[in-house]
Amino acid sequence: MNEIQAAPTQTDKADPVVVGLVANRLHSILDEQQSALINTAFSPVVRESYDLACAVFDSRGRMIGQSSSGTPGHINAMATGMEHIVARFPPNQLSDGDVLITNDPWMTAGQINDITIATPFFRNGSLIAWFASCCHSPDIGGKILSAEAREVYEEGLRLPIMKLRTAAGPNRTLEEIIRSNVRTPDETMGDIYAQVASNQVGARSLFALMDEHGLDEIDGVASAIMDRSENALRSRIAELVDGHYPATMQIDGFGDASLVLAVAVTVEGDSIRVDYTGSSPQSKHGVNVVLNYTRAYTSFAVKAALSPDIPHNEGSFRPVATHAPEGSVLNCLEPAPVASRHLVGHFLPSLVFEALRPAVPQGLPAASADALWMTVWRGVTDEEDGQSYFTLTSFGAGGSGGRPRKDGLTTTGFPTGVRAAPTEILESHTPIVQTTRELLPDSAGPGEHRGGVSQRLRVRRRGKGAWSVNANIDRVDYPASGAAGGGPGRPGSFTRVSTGEALPRKRQVFLGDDAEVNLNFPGGGGYGDPRKRPVDRVLADVINGYVSIESARDDYGVVIEYNGPLDAFVRTEQMFCINEEKTARLRA
């Protein structure tokens, strides 16, 4: 420790034992911050689904560490977004007690629902660190979240980087403006307060850490942590075969206008360049991605592929250069609409994996459902009880991609870290009734390691009143492709139950009292030749209803016969048998 006190900024001299201790401790401090945020948040989006990120930054706004849950789009966008915040408010314009707020898409997480709260912390009069978090607000005014807007101005209230609080207390004017612009004033403001409180919880522990180690500032140790992370990532990159690795992917886009995402990954020595030239131009609709968000998911992809064990901080960004042409869907220009940007941005990790697969010896998973399915429900709570309204944002996951040595994960998001909320919670908050939430047979892409199974969700309402849904979803037109000989996952669908008609996506759909809608989520892509999947595993999948008898035969080459009663609800292992002869013939 003494070494650090004596020469705080000479990181090469920082005692490795102390750097290790501080790095571990920062990690636990961020978990404290995150748990305070979740425990004090109001919206189901944050408190149940964890659509959030927490991070700590040094005095210059460089990210030193992030909390262990949360979602990559927020974490990484906050990491690169902090430079704007620090530039707007240099230390001489900040005092102890100040708290900053912004939701500017181009500065931070690419969507105006995502509110970043950043708090500078001071010791002995000097700014020594920042704690910040980014959370998805349940509502921010404007159009209800969809891709319908033509300009960002329609998407809601935009907050430039400004002071939310000072030592004197909250900025009441700003609070009132926010409250009167959003559909969910209590939840939106409650979450903002939770963000402010959790930053303080983090700082309280950071100060205790500094006391114990006799540190006046943390920039020295922070630099050491970043440099070491950078070097570790560089040595992983150096192990890859140098080369130029391209890939493309087609996705639904908006209406009839599908989008192409193109990438060329260049591995050269200990650095990587990711170039999205060739991707579609920016859309007229709100599926556009700001460069900050493109970088966020690119950096996530590289880290997950190569260095999941290396701490994530500013150092992790240095070896990865990301380029997307200005005016493209991955680097859109103001005033492009951006609300549903995740329906493009979430595809980048699978796209980068597709490109990098030949370069990574241990292999990389097949494509997943990728874009998180987000539905926003809005309506009259109950006509008979007067005109009160509900607004509910709900998330659900399809299947993730089959992996080189394991099946894909069933109903588990990738690349997002967001979770689903319990049916019982959603239904006690709103008149929404989920009539079905269960696994969808044959949705997984066939493979030696099959994709993850997706789900079927059916929703109606109780009581009477007008209501609507915005289904911000993708992979209805284009499924998750398989890898290494695996088959694609089943694409999703969004339909009216009574008629089976397909409903429009990424825009507001108005529903009648008795309407019921069905969402079939996309399955994950399979990995490897399905005919190499062990026969007993195919049988187990059939017994459990993940795979049908028909798909077992057609996709896996395994002929299974069902000998039980046709009207049986309980179908046991004994009621199924493999026709060895036919199977051998099919698999020959």
Add this chain to the structure above:
Amino acid sequence: MTADEPSLRVGIDIGGTFTDLSVLDPTGIVAVGKSLTTHGSPAQGVIDALGELLRTHEIHASRIGRLVHGTTLVTNALIERRGARTAMLTTEGFRDVIEMGREHRYDLYDLEIEMPVPLVPRNLRIGVPERILATGQVHVPLDEDRVATVAKEFVAAGVEAVAVCFLHSHMNPEHEQQAREVINDVAPRLRVALSSDINPEVREYERFSTTIANVYVQGVVEDYLAELREGLHTLGVRDAPMIMLSNGGVTAIEVAQRFPIRMLESGPAGGALGAVAFGRRTGDSDLLAFDMGGTTAKLCMIEDAEPLLTHAFEVNRVYKLKPGSGLPVRAPVIDMIEIGAGGGSIARVNSLGLISVGPDSAGSEPGPVCYGQGGDSVTVTDADLVLGLLDSASFLGGRMILDVESSREALRTQIAQPLGITVEDAAWGIHATVNANMADAARVHAIERGRDVDRLPLFVSGGNGPLHGPGVAQALGSPSYIVPPAAGVLSTLGFLAAPPSIDVVRSRYSRLDDSLPRVAEALFGSLEEESAELLESSGVATGDISFARSVEMRFEGQGAEIEVFAPPVTETADWHVELEREFYDAYRRRFGPVAPEGVGVEVLTWRVRATGPDPHQALAFSSTRIADTAVKGRRSAKFGPDTGYQEVNVYDRHLLCPGAEITGPALVEEPESTLVIPPGGHCLVLDDQAIRVELGADKGPTS
């Protein structure tokens, strides 16, 4: 007192590796024993071990008046999937709740993570037409014919147990109860559990998972307890054994059989209760209990002589012990964190070029390098040996000679050389890193519960506790630490020091207004009645029962609750205002001064804990040895980063009499462990043979 008077008390703890026993009389410990756990027939193992101990000490079984038992049987049955063939009857459209879980990728970057496998396979999860809404209102009536058909098919499929798990049943249990009647009618041999009985709380995944786990292990537990009772009876023990629960209370066999899931983690609970018992004697009602063994360390906060409780945990974590990879269970359990830090934890230079320790362990086989059993990865024990804190000759009472040179060599090549530091500094780095990891974990644990861990005395147990506890205490800024005697069987002492108790719970949304006192009195009243009945069936006299009432509260719209102890309900006063004030205080303590303004407060969950009388058990050894000096030798050891090796006295713990004092640096050895007294530490042997070490004003090194 005649020889036949049943005045002896026996504690028995079946752990994963060892079965621990202790026999006590009113004056203290009469005998202790430790034997290997027999996994094949655990009940017979208990009976054999007890019989052996009684024979050795010439004690007649008829003298045993009270026998308290804790076991890992339930945990093992869940992990090894040895429970009943279990099916699930659920709301149509929701059979996959327990497989889909929260749809959470619990580690963002790790592409290899795995999800917990449900206890009921998909083909035995059957949905039936029925639906209750969030309001408790029936939306679709229960199709009883379907229930009957499915129940018969379950029987034909060899199903032994069925969990009935309907949505919103915590709001309205009608359909679940109806389904049970139908099943009892058509399939009377099927064991049935209702989610509205086992865990009447909101959030279906956790409620269903808890209910299934409970019914899954029930048969195993019943058979075991019957066999145990029978065997003990044959041995001559008159009364039925009492069972240790995860909440730190003991209960009758009948109650344990109803809620077997509450027997999870009862061994570690015993350790925490041991800390409570010794803390009472030393006047330390607030403590941090710290137990460190060969592979993991456990930490638990004790407040007002009660271990902190939690109401949710995970069992059977399938991927790197990560939260999210286990089956969720909601039951009252002593709130303990377990971290991968033990003597066998492996140290390495990580990808950042920094020392990291654990969570993987060399275990006892092959074990640390110094065991000479083929282990070649540097462990914490190797570092402790090189530091001189452990002695190669007196480890495990001299039963195993440690090879310090091979430890030194492994440290040189694996840690010191890559980092460019000396072997001694590398050893210190490992020792300090593992201590800091445990201190960090303790801090997060405390802060997440709105507590401050600093300045709490540490209560140290386990084979490596006395060796590393002092460093953890220093890292946390603790004033002192306490080391009990017979630490090897601490959990069984804890069992015997614990009063009978049971927790009951009910979910019921209530807003804070002046109708609340009435609601509260009714709810608490019925919970107290229910819990008193359970305690009375454990043999507690009605007049001896005391109740503690608490509620879980939050701001309207939040998703997480804070537990607040309820002030006594008074009809006239503004009880709800007082309750609100308590909530605000607790909220501020935990999250700082930023509480939302103008938002109402609500109560969600109501809890009552009923407790019987304290057994007032003395826990010292009944007899002690006397010697001229307790110093058994001297050796050189390193106590900090900046100090070199110092020649210090080594004491024999068993020769230290009450009142003895030692000034650090020094080491105190007993066969199972070595106690470190750092420079500036002042050690006093207490009347009950526990050792208390005050850390000097010189806080000492934290790294």
